[in-house]
Amino acid sequence: MENLQCGDSDSREGDGLDHFVEKQLALLELERNEEVEQNTKLQEKYSVKELQSKGLCITKLVLDCAHTGLYGRTICKFRSCQHGAPLPSHGFSNGDIVGIVVASDASREVVCSGVVSSVAQGNIRLAFDDGRAALDGDDGRIFNLLKLANDVTYRRLKRTLEKLRKCREVRYNDLVEILFGTSSPTEVPLSHPQQPLEFFNKDLDESQKEAVAFSLRQKELAVIHGPPGTGKTTTLVEVVLQCAKRGSKVLVCAPSNVAVDNLVERLSDTPLKVVRLGHPARLLPGIARHSLDAILARSDDFGIIGDIRKEIDGLMSVAAKSKSKDKSYQSYGKLGELRKELKERERRAIGRILSNADVVLSTLTTASDDGPLKNLPESHFEVAVIDECSQALEVACWMALLRAPKCILAGDHHQLPPTIVSEAAAKGGLEVTLMERTLKRHGEAVMRMLVTQYRMHQLIMRWSSERLYGGRLVAHASVAAHLLRDLPGVEDNEDTALPLLLIDTAGCGMAELDTPDDESKGNEGEADLVAIHVERLISSGVSASDIAVISPYNLQVELIRLRLSSRHPGLEVRSVDGFQGREKEAVVMSFVRSNDTGTVGFLAEDRRINVAVTRARRHLAVVCDSATMSRHDFLKSLVDYISEEGEVRSAREYSADLELCSSTLRPSSIRLKEAKKPASKSKKKPCQESAQRSQDAVKLKQSAKHQSGTHHPKKPEEGASVQSPWEALVTKFAESADKQRSLPASLTAFERRTVHELAEKLGLIHISEGDGAERHIVLRKRADQPPKSDLPSCSKEKRSGKGTSEEASGGTEASHSKAEATNTDKPNEDEPTVDEPTAPSLCFKSQEAKNKPQRKKKQPETKPRAARDGNEDKDEDFDELIAKVMASDRTCGFERCNEKLHTALAGIGGPCPLCKRGFCFKHALPEVHGCGEEARTQARIAWHRSKGGTVAPSHIKPEKRAQVQRALDKRLAQMAESRKRQAKK
Missing domain, CATH: 2.40.30.270 (Elongation Factor Tu (Ef-tu); domain 3)
Structure with a gap:
């Protein structure tokens, strides 16, 4: 049983009707002002x-x-x-x-x-x-x-409160007194208690039957508590049918169009006369035919109404085109008369339609006095049913409650509450729903809970049942053990056989993006992991339309959509708030938050997490940082539960797939905070160093992407722009007082080679550490090396001297020797030991030619043998590395293509004349491997020259550009002023 208690006497203090109205008016004013202020700021900012x-x-x-x-x-x-x-x-x-x-x-x-x-x-x-x-x-x-x-809703809510203040004078005061605690609810015995209740739906379970019978017995108030997947909508449909069978006129409302349409769709198959007010959110024929507009169009009155509308449209068209003011005034005068007649005829026709209906359905705001219901008398409805009551403001619920003497509330107060913009209004009590307040005051006396759920695998269900529903939920036999592998056409593998999966990013350097506090949050590492897991499910045979990806943050939703939506249009990627009330066979969740401070933001809202977890039927995969999540008790309980009942995988297990996610895909509107410069002598822990490398990778990849504009292999003439982010990073390290810098492990082979070359030019020690996916480059300075600003230039002219040339050629060996000496004198667990193998730097082939004669020089006999052996090992490693580089030149240069190049394909699949790189037959065309724009430019130049023309320069001097820009701005201003004058005329 849920821990619900009846209201104590002290809880009634200040809870009277007058106090409630005054307090709600003040809170609505706060909410309204905050909404207007935010809207104004957004438009100005x-x-x-x-x-x-x-x-x-x-x-x-x-x-x-x-x-x-x-x-x-x-x-x-x-x-x-x-x-x-x-x-x-x-x-x-x-x-x-x-x-x-x-x-x-x-x-x-x-x-x-x-x-x-x-x-x-x-x-x-x-x-x-x-x-x-x-x-x-x-x-x-x-x-x-x-x-x-939206001031329309605000005015409606305000009018409702004023009407509620006067409600003691109307005949529905019993319901009002009960809801405000001044009287107790009563039961009315069934007309034939000796006969069992005959249900329309024969498949109802025991808890659903009890909820229906209880709702019929209650005279003024009943609450149906429907946890996720327990068939709340099915139960409500049965309640409505039973009420209509007894001759009651029923008003059914919900806070959202989607919830209303769900009920319309279910009631459309019954013999009841159903009218749906407003515009259906979904364009389903079964729903549209029940809308008020559609029924009005089929009525006998529509012929005259349609003629009047056509006449109004014709007069409006004439008035708009007429240049004579007198004729326009005459047209508008006649329009007023026609509109008055139209409103009167529509009022009578709508009144007849609504009076004949058994059930009228609408959103809560549409049920206000200025909507279609104004055409009905106040005493028309006997029962008001409010679905998803826990998602609506209490004031909005009173729009429907004041129209009937009895109400049936349905919902789940452990799911998302209504959205409140003003934090002050929320704390003041505006977010407290009618369902919460009623259960707090009357408890089990007015409530029946549905306990059999028909959606989730029992392991997915059990966590929320134990944490929020007192362990009362029971999985129906039809769903208790169902898995993805049971779906037709789906393979039985390690992914489809799991109901619960946790992909843990803790310690893997996948920190959240550092966005401003007022911006949404995102995590690119988690977005990549989500994309990988979704691709695995789809490749296993799961339909994309059976999978949902949800995240609490809108920015993360956008990041994931960029990775998946183009390939899988049927895949739904939504926010948690936008997915409430929905379900999918498989749900993949991204919690986003991963930081050193353990900040979880609005993940601390337990109800939001409950909604996210309970959307899945057969498979729930959670991608999160367990270290960050464990800072919050409720989130920690979820992580612990999946660890015990499901399978846990580290993000490192996906390293091979993550290597393929080399490009950084971001929305164009994303804004990041400027990174703070760390203190030069600060020492970082291993986990902090890993996170720093991850952030460096994100920034550098994004910069490279913006400069290249494509993910295809780059041309040599573009090399400077592609290398600039790495050059800036290495140069910045050389100029700083730092002694060591670790680069991210996610660098591609080309990026690693670039870093090695730049470090070699600057005389830095550059070695690779770690194994597999954790292998990364570490830059160090020699003990006697001054900052880069004091170093001589590394240009060709200054390197022509003998001493400098010898130092450059032997830099690798000397730097390695000094690194070993340093490690021997002062061991550090963050640095490699003497015996750890390190990768020498990558150099151009011309450098190899220069270095070989010097390596063949006879060394003095006094040199220790160990040193000679070490140099020989380095020579062998270097030659092996050069062989690998030469081998890469014999493979296709297109990203992720390992096709071998053959001399037989020269001129067809060989080197590109534009970028001078070799490609296989499949990627040989410039338009395919990324040289399309250059090819088009060259073709235009060649064609222009063939006609005897000259090629215009591709650049313009700054002073000329400013002059042209001023002339353009002046011309645009003149054209804008001309349009304004024409509009006034």
């Missing part, structure tokens, strides 16, 4: 492009068409300025308040505002109460849509 990346703006739209909708509102349809193109990714949904801005207006002044009535892939429709006068006479202008603070 960010550009239009950045707002679009955050989902707050849709750019480059044109007005496609307009027509008259319900209640005479004008519905305008906007589409992309590129006809047929889908809308960019955005966060707009039904009911949002949207401002329309002319795209060319730099001040972003809102021309007019409307409410989102529907959203499709290629268009968005806005409803305007006062017509579209600001858009009349539109000449193809391009608009941007900005999401504004």
Whole structure:
């Protein structure tokens, strides 16, 4: 049994109705002010492009068409300025308040505002109460849509509270008194208690049957607690059917369109007359036919209503095109009369439709007094059912509760609460839901819990059952042991045979991205691991549509989408909040947080973690840093549970696959904090050094990516730009007072060679340490080496001297000898021992030619034999390394291709004339291996010269560029001013 207690006398203090109303009004005001302030700051702080990346703006739209909708509102349809193109990714949904801005207006002044009535892939429709006068006479202008603070919902909630204050005078005061603790709930015996209740659904389990019977017996209040997968929606459908069977008119509400549509879909197969208010979130025929608009269109009244709407649309078109003000005024005057008549006819028609319905379904905000329900008398409904009550503000629930004398609440208060913007309002009590408050006050006396779950494998279920539901949940036999391998066409392997998997990144250098505090969090190492595991599942036969990847952070969602969505369009990658109420056969979770301080952020919200874990049916894979997660008790319990009941793998086990994830994929809008320079003499622990190498790898790869612009092999003329990040890193180390620097283990072979070459030029010790995936380059300075700023230049001119040349040629041997001497004198566990093999530096073939004669010089006989043997070993290692480099020249230069090159393919699959690198037949074309742009440029130059022309210089002097830029800016300003004057006319 859950630890629920009835309200004590001290909990009632200050909990009266008047106090509740005053407190909620103040908290709503805080929430409203915070929402407006954040919206204003965002629009002032960010550009239009950045707002679009955050989902707050849709750019480059044109007005496609307009027509008259319900209640005479004008519905305008906007589409992309590129006809047929889908809308960019955005966060707009039904009911949002949207401002329309002319795209060319730099001040972003809102021309007019409307409410989102529907959203499709290629268009968005806005409803305007006062017509579209600001858009009349539109000449193809391009608009941007900005999401504004939603004051409509705020006004509805405020009116509801004022109505609640006066509710003692209406006939539903018994329900109000019970919910505020001044009276106790009562039961009404069934009409025929001797006869068992006959259920419509014969497959209900015992807990579901008890919940239905209990809801029917209660006179004023019943609560159905439905943990994940226990069939709450199935139970509610049965409750609605039983109420309708007894002749009751039922109002069913939920905080989201998706939850409402789920109920509509289930009720559409019953003989009940169902009406769905508002626009269905999903365009399913079974749902759309039950919408109020669709039923109205099938009614006898629609003929006259349709004629009036057409006449209104015609007059609006005439008024917009008319140049005569008198004719425009006449048209608008007649429009007012037609709209008045239209509203009256629609009011009567809607009233008849709603009165004849057995069940009316809507979102909570649509159930307000200014919606379609205003056409019904206050006493029309006998029962109000609120699904997902634990996700709604209590004030929003009262919009439905004030319309019926009895209410049935359903939900799970151990899942996500409503979203609150203002931290002060949340702490003040705005996030406390009606379901939580009711159970705290009345406890088990008003609640029945569903205990048989039909979704999860019993091992996936058990953790949440024990931690949050008192261990009461029981997995149904049909799901208790089901696994991915049981699905048709899926292999039986080490991944598909596991219900629980933990991929642990602790100690693997996969730190989270260091983003600003007000930005979302991301972890590229975890994103790569998620992509690898998903690919394994799909290659095992699991359909991408049966897999969901979820993460608490939106930035991580974007990072994972960049890695997977293009290859697997059917794969869902969502935030935890966006996936509540859903389920998939396999769920892969990325917890993101990995830092030295153990900060877990809003992962500390237990209900969010519960939602994430309970989405999976057969397989749950968690990717996280166990060291960071273990700093929080609730998260630690999850890690410990999977460690005991499932399988734990270290991220190191995926090192071979991680090597293939060489490119850093990031959203263009990501912002990182500037890295702080560490103290020159600070000593790092091994784990800190590993994390530093990981961060260095991320930064350097990103820099290399931006400079190259492609992941294909680079051309020699681009070598300087590709090497610049490594050169900057090595040069910076040479100029600093640091004695040692470790580079990341994730460097590619080409990057390792580049670092060795640069270190050799600067006279640094450069050796490789570690084995396998942990092998990395360590840079050290010789004991007598001054900072780089004091060193002579390494240019050709200054290296021509004999002494410098000899030092350069023998630098490797000397540096290795001194390194061994240093290690012998002062051992350090972070450095290699004398016996540890080290990789010599990679050099150009020309350097090999220079070095060989000097190595063949006869050494003095007085030199110790051990030293001679060491030099011979180094010569052999060096020759072996040169052989490997020469062998690499005989393989295809395309990334990840190991095809051997053959002389027979010369001119076809041999060296590219542009980048001078060899490629196999498959990658021989310049357009394939990355030289396409260069090939096109050369072709254009050759064609131009063949026509007798000359090639224009590819650069422009800075002073000339500034002059041209000023002229362009002046011309653009003139054109913008001209457009403004035309618009005023």
